[in-house]
Amino acid sequence: MEELPVPHNIKISNITCDSFKISWDMDSKSKDRITHYFIDLNKKENKNSNKFKHKDVPTKLVAKAVPLPMTVRGHWFLSPRTEYTVAVQTASKQVDGDYVVSEWSEIIEFCTGDYSKVHLTQLLEKAEVIAGRMLKLSVFYRNQHKEYFDYIRDQHGNAMQPSVKDNSGSHGSPISGKLEGIFFSCNTEFNTGKPPQDSPYGRYRFEISAEKLFNPNTNLYFGDFYCMYTAYHYVILVIAPVGSPGDEFCKQRLPQLNSKDNKFLTCTEEDGILVYHHAQDVILEVIYTDPVDLSLGTVAEITGHQVMSSSTANAKKDPSCKTCNISVGR
Numbered sequence: 001m002e003e004l005p006v007p008h009n010i011k012i013s014n015i016t017c018d019s020f021k022i023s024w025d026m027d028s029k030s031k032d033r034i035t036h037y038f039i040d041l042n043k044k045e046n047k048n049s050n051k052f053k054h055k056d057v058p059t060k061l062v063a064k065a066v067p068l069p070m071t072v073r074g075h076w077f078l079s080p081r082t083e084y085t086v087a088v089q090t091a092s093k094q095v096d097g098d099y100v101v102s103e104w105s106e107i108i109e110f111c112t113g114d115y116s117k118v119h120l121t122q123l124l125e126k127a128e129v130i131a132g133r134m135l136k137l138s139v140f141y142r143n144q145h146k147e148y149f150d151y152i153r154d155q156h157g158n159a160m161q162p163s164v165k166d167n168s169g170s171h172g173s174p175i176s177g178k179l180e181g182i183f184f185s186c187n188t189e190f191n192t193g194k195p196p197q198d199s200p201y202g203r204y205r206f207e208i209s210a211e212k213l214f215n216p217n218t219n220l221y222f223g224d225f226y227c228m229y230t231a232y233h234y235v236i237l238v239i240a241p242v243g244s245p246g247d248e249f250c251k252q253r254l255p256q257l258n259s260k261d262n263k264f265l266t267c268t269e270e271d272g273i274l275v276y277h278h279a280q281d282v283i284l285e286v287i288y289t290d291p292v293d294l295s296l297g298t299v300a301e302i303t304g305h306q307v308m309s310s311s312t313a314n315a316k317k318d319p320s321c322k323t324c325n326i327s328v329g330r
Helices: 117-130 146-155 245-253
Strands: 008-013 017-023 036-043 061-064 070-073 081-093 098-102 107-110 133-138 139-144 180-185 203-208 218-224 234-241 267-271 273-279 283-288 297-301
Touching: 017 081, 081 218, 117 218, 133 267, 133 283, 139 146, 146 203, 203 234, 218 245, 234 245
Parallel strands: 234 283
Antiparallel strands: 008 017, 017 070, 036 061, 036 081, 081 098, 081 107, 133 273, 139 180, 139 203, 180 283, 203 297, 218 234, 267 273
């Protein structure tokens, strides 16, 4: 009996955060004997750990031979932004139920994509459930070390510059490592209505009137929802001046929020004055996508403590939390 054709020239296409299409070329010889495909998929860092040594042992996915390209979705719990290796065999099911298989193809590497707007909307809906009631706020603030503000004055003409967001939060977030912005906080203390005196990021704080960053000339986007093995949760929002590069980036990738009516951060007009509210039960991390001049606000030393344990820099999301995870990857 002639050997089955070995797949070659494997192509991966239509990659999302939880699916992909796969196709390959085969010699036409014995092609009509193929009844199944065996597909072996592994995370790149473990590419040798699950490889079967004997070619006649079925691997992780046994799929009926369908016209190519074949869509792979739901067969594995694919994670977003993750590198995988994939190899393929052709197989022929025998009368006794055993399989005759070809040699393995070459191993191909690919990387899954970011969360789409659909996935982010699922996260958004989960975050809305726990956001809580709205409290008034009047300022956005940014905590840093004194050296940071000295550097901004000396090297950047007094203007804080956007920088690329770190990898904190959901692994599939399309803003991590891509969106440029300046991180601000806006949560207030329940009893004072003012920013908390403690800081995770440094003893100096830049405060700016809310209307200078968030107004009818800006758009508001939902960026992420996560926790760090803690009882409290974080929501990342993005404020982008209308028509700016940051606005264009977000418009393509993130769900846009109604600035006047959402569960997290609102800007409404009362008697000709802009009034601001934030959600009480989540910690908001606000990213502003344009430079901000220090002259627009004030810099002063905080009276409280520097609590480094509260920092979210490159923090990893708890993958087991049912409150802030969706069913596709982490």
